[in-house]
Each structure stands twice: as structure tokens, then as C-alpha cells.
Amino acid sequence: VMHGRFAGKGIEFVVIDASNRKEKTQEIVSEQSPSLTVALDEEGAAWDNYKLYATPTTLIVDQAGRIIFKHVGYGPGMEKMMEKELALLLRRRTT
Amino acid sequence: VKSGLWILILVLVVAVGVGIWLKPRLTQMSADEEARQADSLAAELGRIQDIEDSESKISKLEAFVAAHPESDLKARAYYNIGREILYTLEEPDRFDDFARRTLASEPDAESKAIIYYLMYRAAGDSDTGKGAEIGRRLLADDVSAAWIYNHIGYDLAEKGEELDLALSLCNKAVEFAEGSRDSASHLDSRGWTYYKKGMYPEAVADLEAAVALQGEPDEEVLEHLAYALLKSGQPDRAFDTLRNILIMGEYDFARSKLDSLMQVKGYTREQVEMFESSIWQERMDRAEPAVAFALPTLEGGRYEFAPPADEITVINFFSPT
Numbered sequence: 001v002m003h004g005r006f007a008g009k010g011i012e013f014v015v016i017d018a019s020n021r022k023e024k025t026q027e028i029v030s031e032q033s034p035s036l037t038v039a040l041d042e043e044g045a046a047w048d049n050y051k052l053y054a055t056p057t058t059l060i061v062d063q064a065g066r067i068i069f070k071h072v073g074y075g076p077g078m079e080k081m082m083e084k085e086l087a088l089l090l091r092r093r094t095t
Numbered sequence: 096v097k098s099g100l101w102i103l104i105l106v107l108v109v110a111v112g113v114g115i116w117l118k119p120r121l122t123q124m125s126a127d128e129e130a131r132q133a134d135s136l137a138a139e140l141g142r143i144q145d146i147e148d149s150e151s152k153i154s155k156l157e158a159f160v161a162a163h164p165e166s167d168l169k170a171r172a173y174y175n176i177g178r179e180i181l182y183t184l185e186e187p188d189r190f191d192d193f194a195r196r197t198l199a200s201e202p203d204a205e206s207k208a209i210i211y212y213l214m215y216r217a218a219g220d221s222d223t224g225k226g227a228e229i230g231r232r233l234l235a236d237d238v239s240a241a242w243i244y245n246h247i248g249y250d251l252a253e254k255g256e257e258l259d260l261a262l263s264l265c266n267k268a269v270e271f272a273e274g275s276r277d278s279a280s281h282l283d284s285r286g287w288t289y290y291k292k293g294m295y296p297e298a299v300a301d302l303e304a305a306v307a308l309q310g311e312p313d314e315e316v317l318e319h320l321a322y323a324l325l326k327s328g329q330p331d332r333a334f335d336t337l338r339n340i341l342i343m344g345e346y347d348f349a350r351s352k353l354d355s356l357m358q359v360k361g362y363t364r365e366q367v368e369m370f371e372s373s374i375w376q377e378r379m380d381r382a383e384p385a386v387a388f389a390l391p392t393l394e395g396g397r398y399e400f401a402p403p404a405d406e407i408t409v410i411n412f413f414s415p416t
Contacts, residue, residue, distance in 0.1 A: 010405070011406060011407045011409060012404070012406045012407070012408045013409045014409070014410050014411070016390065016410060016411065016412045016413065017413060017414065017415075018412045018413065018414050019414030019415060020138070020141070021141050021145070021414070021415055022393060024145060024415040025393065025415055026393055028415050037392060037398055038392060038393040038394075039390035039391065039392050039398040040390055040391050040392065040393060041412075042390075042391070045388060045390075046390060049386040050386065050412075055412050055413055055414040056412060056414075057412045058409065058410070058411050058412075059385070059409070059410045059411075059412075060407065060408070060409050060410075061402055061407065061408040061409075062382075062407055063403060063405060063406065063407060065385050065402030066379070066382035066385065067382055067384070067385050068378065068382050069344050071314075071344065072313075080347075081344065081346065081347065086407065088345060089407055090407070092375065
């Protein structure tokens with residue numbers, strides 16, 4: 001949902017299905033955000049690379065390729081917080 | 096006779112040699128076979144979970160449980176049966192019957208824990224008293240799955256209800272989880288329960304132990320620790336803990352608490368700005384490089400992530416429930 005609000009601001013949103021249940025993922029994504037890029041981590045390669053242990057895990061990677069933010073879980077206030085993070089990152093880039 | 100004996104010895108030596116050579120290969124093969132079987136069972140369960148019709152899904156899940164009594168996936172199957180009865184069919188009496196039968200007949204701790212979890216969710220969401228009753232039943236039962244004691248204990252503590260029961264449940268969770276990777280989160284729950292009970296030194300001890308056990312700090316544990324430090328008269332240590340949270344991200348509670356602490360300390364505008372830059376600098380210093388990957392997409396294309404990109408990238412690893 002959030003990616004619409006940041007459209008055109010130089011932020012790419014990617015969802016990685018870490019469940020190997022692509023039909024279910026397809027169903028959810030087409031209901032909520034049909035334009036979102038959804039990649040399938042069928043072999044768990046990306047998962048292993050990032051040493052993850054739970055879903056959902058959200059990462060923000062800046063333009064220099066650094067992981068600026070990592071959060072495990074989803075709770076109330078998460079979206080607002082992500083917006084602040086992205087706004088901060090966009091602001092820091094321009095200063 | 097002599098040459099026959101030599102041939103026999105030679106045959107024996109070769110047989111032992113072949114045995115030694117084969118054993119690790121056969122063991123590896125059987126480990127691979129086990130992993131393959133586990134994957135195919137998980138896929139089978141996934142297909143059953145996606146069945147639309149509730150009754151047919153439930154009967155297939157029951158058949159799955161009966162056919163794979165030793166499988167680790169049994170608890171997941173029970174969870175899906177219970178969830179279907181409770182939330183899709185909305186038949187609480189049928190669920191009670193299912194829960195009672197399963198608890199009476201099922202020896203597997205994880206499966207029992209899942210049933211308690213569903214029972215607590217069904218009762219405790221609307222009625223704390225009923226939820227506490229489930230907690231008491233769990234305490235009396237001997238289910239060696241730490242997470243369920245932790246779940247109910249923490250939930251009661253967070254609601255500020257039945258704190259003695261919450262503490263007993265958390266104690267049990269800590270005891271069961273000792274030495275496991277979940278120890279930190281169970282110590283966090285118990286620390287938070289102590290905090291809710293006004294036992295601040297005990298809270299600080301548990302929460303500090305939880306932080307020390309965590310490879311990657313967790314903002315929620317640090318938040319609990321900061322509150323416990325404030326209550327136990329250690330504002331400077333609380334300040335540092337909150338600062339560590341902001342290094343992880345723009346977490347609201349840390350931000351607002353730090354703002355008020357800075358006000359109390361009489362920070363000037365310059366000091367606040369210096370503080371902000373130091374946080375940002377530390378975030379940059381700590382940030383690890385992102386790893387490139389390329390994966391197929393849902394639409395049949397390919398997504399390549401090759402940092403550094405020109406854009407900021409938000410990556411969400413997700414699995415549907």
C-alpha cells in the first residue's frame with residue numbers, strides 16, 4: 001500500500017515470497033498491490049544471504065547499497081515508522 | 096589351504112574398505128532423502144491449506160495428522176484445523192470438542208502448545224478471566240514447549256492482568272528455553288512482567304540478560320530495558336539505551352522519550368543537532384553492505400538486485416499466513 005505514496009521519489013519496493021506458496025502470494029498481492037514486483041525465493045538463496053530468521057522482515061537499502069534499516073515483524077505503527085525512515089533517508093540524501 | 100586363507104583375508108579387507116567408503120555416502124543419501132521427504136510433506140500440507148471448502152480441508156488435515164504421526168508438521172496441521180473451525184466456520188463448541196480430544200490424546204508437545212494457543216486466542220481476546228483460566232490449565236499440564244508459556248505470560252503482563260500468574264508462566268518459559276535461541280525473548284517477557292509488577296531491579300536484571308543474549312539487538316527489548324532503567328533511577332543508562340534504539344531506526348517511543356529527556360537535561364539547539372548527526376553517523380558506520388541477488392518473479396520474469404542502485408530499495412521478505 002505504501003509504495004503508491006512514494007511513487008516517483010526514487011524508491012523501489014520489492015516483495016520477496018519466502019514461503020514457496022506463490023498461488024497464495026499472488027492472491028494477496030493482486031488484491032492489495034497489483035503493481036508491486038514480487039520475486040520468488042524458491043531455493044531460499046536471498047533468505048540465507050541476509051541471514052534472516054522470521055517473516056516479515058523489512059530492509060531498507062540506501063543508494064550506496066548499505067542496509068540502513070532492518071525490522072522483523074509487523075505491528076501497529078510500522079507503516080508510519082517506515083514513512084519516517086524513508087523521509088529521513090530522502091532528506092539526508094539532499095543535505 | 097594357505098592361499099585360500101590369504102584370499103579370505105583379502106576379501107575381508109576389501110569388504111571392510113568398501114564398507115568404510117560407503118557408510119558416509121549412504122548416511123548422506125539418507126539425510127538427503129529425509130530432507131526431500133520433509134519438503135514434499137510441507138508442499139502437501141501447503142496444498143491442503145489452500146483448499147477453499149472448510150469441511151474438505153479439515154478432513155484432509157485430519158487425515159494428514161493420522162498419516163504422519165511423527166512429522167514436525169503435525170502441529171501446523173492442528174493449527175489449521177482449529178483456525179478453520181474457529182474463524183471460518185465460527186463453531187466454538189466444535190472447537191472446544193476438538194481441543195479437548197486433541198489435548199487428551201496427543202502426546203506431541205508442539206501440537207498441544209498449538210491447541211493452548213488457539214484456546215487462549217479464542218478466550219483471552221475478549222475475556223481476560225477466561226484467558227487466565229487457560230493459562231492456569233497450561234501451568235497444571237506439562238507441555239514442554241516454552242513459547243506457549245511465554246505467549247500467554249507476556250500477553251497477560253502486557254494487559255497488566257493476573258500478574259502473578261503471568262510471572263509463573265514466564266518462569267516456566269525461561270526454565271524450558273534455557274540455552275535455546277528463544278531464551279532472550281523469554282527473559283524479555285519475564286523482565287517486562289517484573290516491570291509491570293513494580294519489581295524494577297529484577298526487571299533490569301532480566302532485560303539486561305536478554306539484551307546480552309541477542310546477537311542483533313531488538314528494539315522492543317531495548318525499549319523495555321529503557322523503561323525499567325528509568326524506573327530504577329538510572330536515567331543516563333536509559334538515555335544511552337534509547338539512543339541505541341534510534342541508531343536502529345526512527346522508533347516513535349524512543350524519539351519522544353529522548354526528546355523529553357533532552358529537555359530535562361536542558362539540551363541547547365546545537366547540542367540537539369550534534370546528537371542527531373552523531374546518531375546518523377553511527378547508523379552509517381554500522382550499516383552492512385546489501386548482498387546482490389537475482390530471482391524469478393511471480394509474472395515469470397526476473398528481478399535483479401545489484402546494489403549500489405540509483406534508488407533506495409525497500410525489500411520485504413514475506414510469507415502469506
